[in-house]
Amino acid sequence: MILFLIEIYLLGCGMAVHFRIKLPDFFLSLMAVFFGLLGYFINLVVLTLFKIHITINFLAILIGLEIILLFGARYYKVRRDYFNIKPSLLFFLISGLGFIASCWYFFVNGWVFYSPDSMYMVIMAKSLLETGFSEWYFASPLLWGIFVPAMQTIGMLFEYEYTWFIQPVISIVFLASFLYLLIRAGRKESDKKWMPIILAVLGGLIMISANMYWAAQFYIHTNLNSGISLFFVVVSLFMAVREDNKSWLGITALFLIMFGMLRTENVIVASLVIVLAVVSNRLNYRERLLTFLPYLGVQILWNLFILRIKPVAFSNLMTADQLLVVTIALILLVVLLMVSDNKWLKEKLFPKMPIILVSGILLTILLVVILRRQAIFVFVLNNLTTMFLTGQWLATFWVVITFLVLVRPKTKLDFDSIFKLTIIGFFAMIVMMGALKGSHAGWWDSANRMYIHILPVMVFYLILRLNIHFSELKIEQSTNE
Amino acid sequence: MDKKIFKDIKQHLKKSGLITTLIAVSFTLTLFIRFLDFFITPTLIKVIVFVTLCAFFFFVSSFFIQPILDYLFARVKLSIFLVVASGLAISLLFIILPYRNVPFRTNHRLEVSVPSDSTRVVMEALSDAAGNPIPVDEVVPGIETEDDDIFISPGDAIIYQRQMTGNLIFNLTAVDNPGQVIVTWDGEQEVMDLEAGETRVVETNPFSWGFPSKLMTLFMIAVALNEWFSLVTVVVLFLGRLKIFIAGSDWKYRVNFPELAHFLADYLIINGILVSLVLLERFLKIPNIEVSLLVVLPGFIFLVLKIIHNYFPVLPLIVLSATVLFNILAYSSWINVPIMRPYYEKTPTFNRLAVRVDPDEPTLLSVGYYRELRGAELILPAESEFTGDYYQRRLILINQLRNLFVEDYSGELSYEEYTALVEKAEWHKWDKRTSGSFYFLDMESTPGSPIAFYFYENDVFLVPIEFSKELGLFHDFVFD
Numbered sequence: 001m002i003l004f005l006i007e008i009y010l011l012g013c014g015m016a017v018h019f020r021i022k023l024p025d026f027f028l029s030l031m032a033v034f035f036g037l038l039g040y041f042i043n044l045v046v047l048t049l050f051k052i053h054i055t056i057n058f059l060a061i062l063i064g065l066e067i068i069l070l071f072g073a074r075y076y077k078v079r080r081d082y083f084n085i086k087p088s089l090l091f092f093l094i095s096g097l098g099f100i101a102s103c104w105y106f107f108v109n110g111w112v113f114y115s116p117d118s119m120y121m122v123i124m125a126k127s128l129l130e131t132g133f134s135e136w137y138f139a140s141p142l143l144w145g146i147f148v149p150a151m152q153t154i155g156m157l158f159e160y161e162y163t164w165f166i167q168p169v170i171s172i173v174f175l176a177s178f179l180y181l182l183i184r185a186g187r188k189e190s191d192k193k194w195m196p197i198i199l200a201v202l203g204g205l206i207m208i209s210a211n212m213y214w215a216a217q218f219y220i221h222t223n224l225n226s227g228i229s230l231f232f233v234v235v236s237l238f239m240a241v242r243e244d245n246k247s248w249l250g251i252t253a254l255f256l257i258m259f260g261m262l263r264t265e266n267v268i269v270a271s272l273v274i275v276l277a278v279v280s281n282r283l284n285y286r287e288r289l290l291t292f293l294p295y296l297g298v299q300i301l302w303n304l305f306i307l308r309i310k311p312v313a314f315s316n317l318m319t320a321d322q323l324l325v326v327t328i329a330l331i332l333l334v335v336l337l338m339v340s341d342n343k344w345l346k347e348k349l350f351p352k353m354p355i356i357l358v359s360g361i362l363l364t365i366l367l368v369v370i371l372r373r374q375a376i377f378v379f380v381l382n383n384l385t386t387m388f389l390t391g392q393w394l395a396t397f398w399v400v401i402t403f404l405v406l407v408r409p410k411t412k413l414d415f416d417s418i419f420k421l422t423i424i425g426f427f428a429m430i431v432m433m434g435a436l437k438g439s440h441a442g443w444w445d446s447a448n449r450m451y452i453h454i455l456p457v458m459v460f461y462l463i464l465r466l467n468i469h470f471s472e473l474k475i476e477q478s479t480n481e
Numbered sequence: 482m483d484k485k486i487f488k489d490i491k492q493h494l495k496k497s498g499l500i501t502t503l504i505a506v507s508f509t510l511t512l513f514i515r516f517l518d519f520f521i522t523p524t525l526i527k528v529i530v531f532v533t534l535c536a537f538f539f540f541v542s543s544f545f546i547q548p549i550l551d552y553l554f555a556r557v558k559l560s561i562f563l564v565v566a567s568g569l570a571i572s573l574l575f576i577i578l579p580y581r582n583v584p585f586r587t588n589h590r591l592e593v594s595v596p597s598d599s600t601r602v603v604m605e606a607l608s609d610a611a612g613n614p615i616p617v618d619e620v621v622p623g624i625e626t627e628d629d630d631i632f633i634s635p636g637d638a639i640i641y642q643r644q645m646t647g648n649l650i651f652n653l654t655a656v657d658n659p660g661q662v663i664v665t666w667d668g669e670q671e672v673m674d675l676e677a678g679e680t681r682v683v684e685t686n687p688f689s690w691g692f693p694s695k696l697m698t699l700f701m702i703a704v705a706l707n708e709w710f711s712l713v714t715v716v717v718l719f720l721g722r723l724k725i726f727i728a729g730s731d732w733k734y735r736v737n738f739p740e741l742a743h744f745l746a747d748y749l750i751i752n753g754i755l756v757s758l759v760l761l762e763r764f765l766k767i768p769n770i771e772v773s774l775l776v777v778l779p780g781f782i783f784l785v786l787k788i789i790h791n792y793f794p795v796l797p798l799i800v801l802s803a804t805v806l807f808n809i810l811a812y813s814s815w816i817n818v819p820i821m822r823p824y825y826e827k828t829p830t831f832n833r834l835a836v837r838v839d840p841d842e843p844t845l846l847s848v849g850y851y852r853e854l855r856g857a858e859l860i861l862p863a864e865s866e867f868t869g870d871y872y873q874r875r876l877i878l879i880n881q882l883r884n885l886f887v888e889d890y891s892g893e894l895s896y897e898e899y900t901a902l903v904e905k906a907e908w909h910k911w912d913k914r915t916s917g918s919f920y921f922l923d924m925e926s927t928p929g930s931p932i933a934f935y936f937y938e939n940d941v942f943l944v945p946i947e948f949s950k951e952l953g954l955f956h957d958f959v960f961d
Contacts, residue, residue, distance in 0.1 A: 209808030
C-alpha cells in the first residue's frame with residue numbers, strides 16, 4: 001500500500017508541476033497530496049462509470065501511465081527549462097516523505113473518530129468497489145457526495161476494512177498549506193516582519209484547538225474535507241486577484257470539483273462563490289470560463305448521471321425532483337457565465353449584484369421566517385447554542401465572530417466581498433437548511449458539523465484583517481509622534 | 482474614533498441628562514417586567530439583563546431620542562399639549578382595556594379539597610412557575626406520602642400558602658372512581674370533575690395578586706405607573722418626531738453625538754437584533770429564563786470589548802492568545818468541559834467501528850449483513866426482541882425488505898443444535914453492540930433466500946431456510 005500511496009503522490013506531483021514557476025514550489029509540493037487524491041478519485045469514478053472492475057493492479061498501471069503522460073506533457077510544454085533543477089524542488093521530496101511518513105504513522109496508530117454517518121460512508125465505499133453505481137445500501141449519492149467513500153476505498157483495495165489513516169493525513173497537509181497561505185497573504189497586508197507569522201500561528205491554533213475541529217481531523221466524514229476545499233476555492237480566488245497571478249485559478253478549478261463531489265449541499269455555496277467571482281469583474285471572460293466551467297460541467301454531468309441511476313437508500317436527503325431543480329439552476333449558471341461578457345451586465349448589473357445578493361438572501365430568510373416562524377426560531381437558537389455553547393467549539397467562535405465584527409481596519413482588504421458574502425451566504429444557507437431539515441443542540445447536529453466548512457475561511461479573513469489593523473496601528477502611532 | 486472615547490462617553494453622560502436616563506430605565510423596566518419574567522428570574526441574571534438592556538436604551542435614548550426632546554423642550558406649549566393629550570389617551574386606554582398583571586412576589590394561598598362523596602384524589606408533581614419541584618413535606622408536614630404524591634381522602638383538604646412569584650402547577654388524578662375536586666387559589670374557586678384514572682394538569686392563575694404586603698402593593702403600583710410613563714413617552718416621541726418631519730426646514734433632525742453614535746453603530750445594531758430575538762422568543766412562548774441572559778449578554782460584552790479595544794488596540798492579540806490557551810487547557814482536567822477525543826484502534830475493523838458508533842441492534846445486524854438482507858425474506862420468532870414495532874420498522878426501512886414475517890416458533894437453540902449449527906458452515910461472526918455475536922452466512926450463492934432467526938444465549942443466528950430444514954430446526958411454522 002505504501003507503494004500505491006507513493007504513486008498517488010507522484011500523480012499529484014504530475015499535476016502540480018504544470019503550475020510550476022508561477023506558483024511557489026513549497027505550496028505545490030503540499031498541493032500534490034490533494035491533487036493525487038483527487039486524481040485517484042477521478043480514476044475510480046471514471047472506471048466505475050464504465051463498469052470496469054477495479055483491482056489494485058489495474059489501477060496502479062493506469063495511474064502509472066497517467067504519471068508518465070502528465071510529466072511528458074510538462075516536458076512537451078517547457079522542453080528547455082524541464083531539467084532546470086532548482087533547490088526548491090526538494091520541497092516535493094520532503095512533502096512526499098512527510099506524506100508517506102504520516103500515512104505510516106496513522107496506519108500503525110489507528111486514531112479515528114466516527115459516528116453512524118462514518119459507518120454508512122464506509123459501506124458506500126464497499127458498494128462502490130463491489131457493485132459500482134448500481135446498488136446502494138443505507139446511503140447513496142443523494143445523501144452525500146462520493147469523495148470520502150472513494151478515499152475509503154484506498155485501504156479496501158488492500159483488503160483492509162476501511163481507510164482510517166487518510167483523514168488525519170489530509171488534515172496535516174491542509175494545516176501546512178493553511179499556515180503557508182496565511183503568512184504569504186498576511187505579508188502582503190502587513191509591513192511587519194513577525195506579525196503575519198505570529199497571527200498565522202495564532203489563527204491555526206485557534207482553529208485546531210476547537211474540540212470539534214480537532215475531532216474532525218480524525219473523523220470519517222465529509223465536513224473537514226468540505227472545509228478544506230472551500231478554503232482553497234475562496235483563498236485561491238482571492239490570491240489570484242490580490243497577487244494578480246491567474247495561475248491560482250487552476251487551484252480554484254480543481255478544488256471546486258472536489259468541493260462539489262463532497263456533499264450535495266455544497267453546490268449552493270459553490271454557486272454563490274462563482275456568482276461572486278463573476279460579478280466582481282476581477283477576472284476576465286476567458287479566466288472565468290476556464291475556472292468555473294470545468295466544475296459546472298462535472299457537476300451537471302454528475303447530477304444527470306445520478307438522475308439516470310436513481311440511487312435508492314433509506315437515508316436519501318434529496319429527491320430526484322430536487323436534484324433536477326439544482327441541475328437546472330446550474331445550467332442557468334452556465335448561461336450566466338457564458339453571457340457574463342455582455343457590456344450591459346458588466347457595467348449595470350454586476351456592480352449592484354452584491355447588494356442584490358445580500359437583499360435576496362435576507363428576503364429568502366424573511367420568507368422562511370414567515371413560513372416557519374416558530375420552528376425557525378428554535379432552529380436558529382439551536383444553531384447559536386451549538387456554535388457558542390454545546391457544539392464542542394470551546395471559545396473559538398466567540399472570539400472569531402467577535403473580532404470579525406469588532407476589528408474594522410480603515411484600509412479595505414482587496415476583494416473583501418469574496419470573504420464577506422461567502423460567510424454571510426453560508427450562514428444564510430444554514431438557516432434555510434434548518435427550516436428544511438430541522439436541527440438540534442448537540443454536537444452531532446448536521447449544521448454544527450457544517451461550521452467546519454466555513455471556519456478556515458473565517459479565520460483566514462480575520463487574520464488578514466488583523467494584519468491590516470496592526471499595520472495601521474503603527475502608522476497611527478508614527479503620525480501621532 | 483480614538484483614545485478620547487472615554488472622554489466622549491463621560492461628556493456624553495453629563496450632557497445626556499436626567500430625562501434620557503429616566504427614559505432608558507423606564508423602557509428597560511417595562512420590557513423586562515412585561516416580557517422577560519423579571520420577578521421569576523434569579524437575582525444575578527436579573528442584574529445582568531437589567532444592566533445590559535439599560536445600557537442599550539441609554540445609548541438609543543441619548544443618540545436618537547434626545548434630539549426630539551430638545552426640539553420639544555424648545556416649544557413648551559407644544560410639549561405640554563403632547564404630554565397631557567398622550568397621558569390622557571394612555572390613561573383612557575388603561576381604563577378601557579383590562580390591565581393584564583405580571584407575575585410578581587406576593588402571598589398566595591392554595592387549597593385543594595375533595596368533597597366527602599367523591600373518590601380519593603392524588604395530587605402530584607407540584608412545582609412553582611420556574612418549574613422547580615416543591616417538596617411534599619412543605620405542603621403537608623407530618624403527613625405520610627408516597628413517592629411525592631399527596632393522597633387527599635374524601636372530606637379532606639390540603640392548604641399551601643407562602644410568598645412566591647407566579648403560580649403553581651400540579652397534577653390531579655382520581656384514583657379509583659370518578660371524583661370531584663375543588664381547587665381554591667387566592668380565594669378563586671374552581672370545581673373539577675375527574676373521570677376514574679384521569680389525570681389533569683392544573684395551572685393556577687399566574688397573575689393573581691393574592692395577598693400582597695404593603696411594600697409589594699406599592700411596587701406593583703409603581704410598575705403600572707412605569708408602564709404608563711413608557712407608553713406616554715413613546716406616543717409623545719412619535720408625535721414629536723412627526724412634528725419635526727412635518728416642520729421640514731424649521732428644524733432638522735440630527736442624531737446626538739454623531740461621532741460616538743457612528744462608533745457604536747455596530748453595537749446598537751447587534752444589540753437591537755438580540756433584544757428583538759429575546760422578544761420574539763417570548764412571543765413564541767419558548768419558556769427558558771436563562772435564554773434572555775444568553776441572548777442579550779453578548780451585546781453588552783461586545784460593547785465592553787469595543788471600548789477596551791479602542792483604548793488598547795492590541796486586545797485581539799491578547800484575547801486570541803488567551804483563547805488558544807483556554808482551548809488547549811480544556812483538553813486537560815484543569816477545565817471541566819466535556820471533550821471529544823478520537824478513539825485509538827489497535828486493529829481497526831469495520832465491526833469495531835460499527836459497534837463503537839452504538840447503533841440499535843437491527844441497524845447493526847443490517848450493517849453486518851448488508852446486501853444479503855435487502856433481497857431476503859426474514860422470519861422472526863414471535864418472542865424475539867426483533868419483533869418489536871420499532872425493530873421491525875427499522876429492519877424494513879433500512880434494508881427496504883420486501884417481506885418480514887413473525888412466526889410462532891421457538892427460536893431458542895439447545896446446546897446440541899447450537900454446536901451442530903456452528904459446525905455446519907463457515908460463519909461471519911460480528912460482535913453485537915451489547916453482548917454476544919451475530920452469526921451470518923455468505924448468501925451470495927442463494928440471493929433472496931428466506932432467513933430464519935435463531936438464538937443461543939446472546940448470540941443471534943441468521944440461518945437460511947434450507948439449513949434449518951437440514952438441521953431439523955425447521956419446526957412447525959408454515960412458510961411459503
